[in-house]
Amino acid sequence: MDVKETTEQAVTTVYLAGELDHHNAAPLRERVDDTVQKRHPKLLVLDFSGITFMDSSGIGFVMGRYKLMLSMGGRLQVRGASPRMEKVMRLAGLERLPIWSGKDEVQ
Amino acid sequence: MKTMNEMRLVFASRSANEGFARSAVSAFVAQLDPAVDELADLRTAVSEAVTNCIVHAYKDTIGDIFINVQLFENGRVMVRVRDRGCGIPDVKKALEPLYTTGGEDRSGLGFSVMESFMDTMKVRSTVGKGTTVTMEKYIRIRRRRDDAL
Secondary structure (H helix, E strand, O other): OOOEEEEEOOEEEEEEEEEEOHHHHHHHHHHHHHHHHHHOOOEEEEEEEEEEEEOOHHHHHHHHHHHHHHHOOOEEEEEOOOHHHHHHHHHOOHHHOOOEOHHHOOO | OOEEEEEEEEEEOOOOHHHHHHHHHHHHHHHHOOOHHHHHHHHHHHHHHHHHHHHHHOOOOOOEEEEEEEEEOOOEEEEEEEEOOOOOOOHHHHOOOOOOOOOOOOOOOHHHHHHHHOOEEEEEEEOOOEEEEEEEEEOOOOOOHHHHO
16 A cells, blocks of 8 residues: 655644555554654544545544544544545444544534 | 346455455446446445455465355346355344454444445354355446447
């Protein structure tokens, strides 16, 4: 999975790309968690606009990063999820978490 | 209703095959000319069923995963995903949303996704013998092939 990231003033943004399934979630989780441990951002932004497929593995991925950021005193923001990804995330009740940014917020 | 076409697929329970499985099913079902959303629903459901085989049925081993897809004239698609893995001791419990034995980062929503993205879903399982998930989806027939001629 192709991932790019930027960190500016305690905000780390990870641009996810490709297919987020169980196979790809494991290396992605390691990569993101490694970045968080190294940079200690106050805000971690996961940008889903490059994701072309996501199943329930994406839910576990988001929930895990949400808990990690909380445990480190920071917070998580999710943006760029397609309506289809939002449908999957809604099954887990993720729309109730304070992680959605602006117009991408799950309705 | 008469079967229009059928395919069978056997592959190893390696996670790299999750993408292959959903792409293969999606490529086969494409002949019904489904809408993009319908195909995406199928891809997601197949991905969940195959991931269950890899994560749960063949937890510490590699085994065969069998997929059978049947297409019917009325647009019905039947997908059967079968394994010869450990089986599920309590299917009712396994179907409960958020229930998982898969550890952290598994949401326990695989069956919920299959149920909401497909029209029907049934699970049959025998401990020590394996599990079969049978799912159906009705594809809206938008244009009959002979009308297009």
